[in-house]
Amino acid sequence: MEGIRHKMVNVNGISMHVAEKGEGPVILFLHGFPELWYTWRHQILALSSLGYHAVAPDLRGYGDTEAPTAITSYSCMHIVGDLVALIDSLGVEQVFLVAHDWGAIIGWYLCLFRPDRVKAFVCLSVPFMPRKPQMKPVESMRLFFGDDYYICRFQEPGKIEAEIARYGASNVLKKIISSRKPGPPCMPKDNAFGIKPDTPITLPSWFSEEDLSYYANKFNKKGFTGALNYYRAFDLNWEQTAPWTNTQVKVPVKFIVGDLDSVYTTPGMKEYVNGGDFKRDAPMLDEVVIMEGVGHFINQERADEINSHIHDFIKNF
Numbered sequence: 001m002e003g004i005r006h007k008m009v010n011v012n013g014i015s016m017h018v019a020e021k022g023e024g025p026v027i028l029f030l031h032g033f034p035e036l037w038y039t040w041r042h043q044i045l046a047l048s049s050l051g052y053h054a055v056a057p058d059l060r061g062y063g064d065t066e067a068p069t070a071i072t073s074y075s076c077m078h079i080v081g082d083l084v085a086l087i088d089s090l091g092v093e094q095v096f097l098v099a100h101d102w103g104a105i106i107g108w109y110l111c112l113f114r115p116d117r118v119k120a121f122v123c124l125s126v127p128f129m130p131r132k133p134q135m136k137p138v139e140s141m142r143l144f145f146g147d148d149y150y151i152c153r154f155q156e157p158g159k160i161e162a163e164i165a166r167y168g169a170s171n172v173l174k175k176i177i178s179s180r181k182p183g184p185p186c187m188p189k190d191n192a193f194g195i196k197p198d199t200p201i202t203l204p205s206w207f208s209e210e211d212l213s214y215y216a217n218k219f220n221k222k223g224f225t226g227a228l229n230y231y232r233a234f235d236l237n238w239e240q241t242a243p244w245t246n247t248q249v250k251v252p253v254k255f256i257v258g259d260l261d262s263v264y265t266t267p268g269m270k271e272y273v274n275g276g277d278f279k280r281d282a283p284m285l286d287e288v289v290i291m292e293g294v295g296h297f298i299n300q301e302r303a304d305e306i307n308s309h310i311h312d313f314i315k316n317f
Contacts, residue, residue, distance in 0.1 A: 001022055001041055001045075003048075004019050004020070004041075004044060004045075005019070005020050005021060005151075006018070006020075007020070008064075009057075009085075009086060009089050011081075011082045011083075011085035011086050011089065012078065012081040012082045012084075012229065014060060014065065014066040014068065014082065015065065015066045016057050016058065016060070016065045016082060016086065017037070017057065017058045017063055017064035017065045017246075018037070018055060018056070018057045018058075018064070018086070018227075019037040019038075019040075019044065019055075019056045019057075020044075020053065020054060020055045020056070021044050021048040021049070021053075021054050022044075022047070022048025022049070022052055022053045022054050023051075023053055024051045024053050025051075025052055025053065025095075025096060025119075025314075026052070026053045026055055026092050026094070026095040026096065027043075027047055027053070027054050027055065027095065027096040027097075027098055027310070027314070028053050028055050028056075028083070028086075028087070028088075028095040028097050028098070029043060029044070029055065029056040029098050029099070029103075029296070030057075030059065030097070030098070030099035030100070030103030030104070030106055030107050030309045031056070031058075031059060031100060031101070031102075031103050031255035032099075032100045032101020032102040032103045032104065032125070032126075032173075033063070033101055033102045033227050033230065033231075034173060034176060034215075034219065034224065034227055035059060035062075035100075035101070035107075035216060036058055036062055036063040036214075036218055037056040037058050037063060037217070038211070038214055038215065039100070039297070039299065039300060040054070040056040040098075040299065042299070042303035042304075042306075042307065043056075043098065043299060043303070043306065043307055044056055046303075046307040046311075047307065047310065048306075050311055051273060052096075052314075053090075054239075055086075055090065055095075056148060057082075057083075057086060059079065059082070059103070059106070060073075060074065060078065060079055060082055060226065061074060061222075061226020061227055061229060061230070062218075062222065062226060063218045064218070066213070067130055067223075067225070068226075069273045071157070071172065071229045071232045071233055072233070072236060074229040074230050074232070074233040075233050075236050075237055075240055076105075076106065076109040076240065076241065077235075077240055079106045079109070079230075080109050080110050080113050080114070081105065083106070083110055084110075084114055084117060085116055093116075093117070094117055094118060094119045095117065095118060095119065096118075096120055096121075096122070096246065096314045096317070097110065097111070097118050097119075097120070097121045097122070097251075098121075098122045098124070098169045098310055099106055099121070099122075099123060099124065100124040100125050100126075100297075100298070100299055101124075101125050101126060101296070102126075102230050103262075104123050104124060104126035104127075105126055105129070107121060107123060107243065108123070108126075108128045108129070109237075109241075110131065111249045111251040111253075112241075112244055112247060112248075112249055113244075115249070115250055115251050118251045119252075119314070119317045120251065120252040120253070120254075120313060120314055120316075120317045121251050121252065121253045121254075122253075122254050122256065122309065122310050122313055122314065123253055123254070123255045123256070124255075124256050124257070124298050124299055124306070125256075125257050125258075125261055125263050125264070125296060125298060127255055127257075127262055127269070127273050127278050127282075128249055128271065128281050128282050129244070130281050131241050131245050131246075132248070133242070133245050136235045136238055137234045137235060137237075137238050138151065138152060138155060138234055138235050139201065139231070139235075144267075145184050145186065145294045146182045146186070148186040148187055148188055148189065149184055149185070149187075150184075150185045150186065150188055151186050151231050151234065153187045153192060154228050154231040154232065155232055155259065156233065157225070157232065158225075160192065160224070160228060161223065161224055161225055161228065163192045163193070164193075164224055167193060167195045169215075169220050169251060170212060170213075170216040170223075171193075171195050171201065171258070172193050172195070173212060173215050173216055173219065174201045174203060174212060175193045175194065175195055175201055176193070177204070177207055177212075177263070177267055177297060178201055178202065178203055178204055178207075179295070179296075180260055180295050181262065182260060182262060182265035183261075183262035183263060183264075183265045183266035183269075184262070184266040184267065185262050201246050204301065206300050206301045206303070207297075207300060246302055248280075248281055248282065248283055249281065249282040249284075250283065250284055251282075251284060252284045252286055252317065253282050253284060253285045253286060254285075254286055254287045254289070254309065254313040255273070255275075255278070255285065255287070255288045255289070256288075256289040256291065256298065256306065256309055257273070257288075257289070257290060257291070257298070258290075258291045258292075258293075258294025258295050258298045258301070258302075259291065259292050259293070259294065259297045260289050260293065260294060260296075260297065261294070261295060261296045261298070262292045262295075262296055263296065264290075268271070273288060274288065285315065286313070287313070289309060291305070
């Protein structure tokens, strides 16, 4: 990771770790679960070499960034507040935004609340999810997918953390990152992650033992509670965003997803992305790219292609 600079920034009442490289227009990279700034290592090196200032924080609760204990400290208002303060600290009015998984969810909130701060958004894996006022999201997920649906299983504080501790962070991370199972992801109560001690888990070619070690060391140090609290704040986000019901996202967007992604293969998602509703909710959606034979961790699995997709889009602005 030669030439990547690391610093701590005070944002919104917490201390945030930021990795950065390059000079020029800022690209802000937001990681998902269970990841770190490090998920963007390939993008940081590639885009900084093309004349951009690549900035990748560990989000609140992750890595070397502070992790408040209360679930209520992980609302979309808190996380977007962190990001606006981070953008301010960089001395710029606007950034290009690139985000994946939970980072994408937070990215959509940033575009919804502060479109003035985002020039354009390259969104990976998770499309905009409009607020449905009829029912809280976790209740809705239980109804559609059952109690074993992973987001439902993540709700009870301490429970999934204990299961992770039982198998070890390294094994759990390895299992999640190597999974190619189409969605919706479910976690049986007897063995949430499907780890069998006598069956070794093989890492994919694009994720090395060194990469796994970096992730595992950070999660062993920090724990998973901060990361899981994003899921536990789902209903809180729903309550807080009531004023934005039926509001369109008016930022230029390019959306990229793998056809094997567990999000894209969750019932109803393909229809939403490809059927016109996504474009209705995000009218400045410029392009949808479905990458064949690619799973969830798209920016690592197909790093060079994603780097090209990012550059091809943002160079227009």
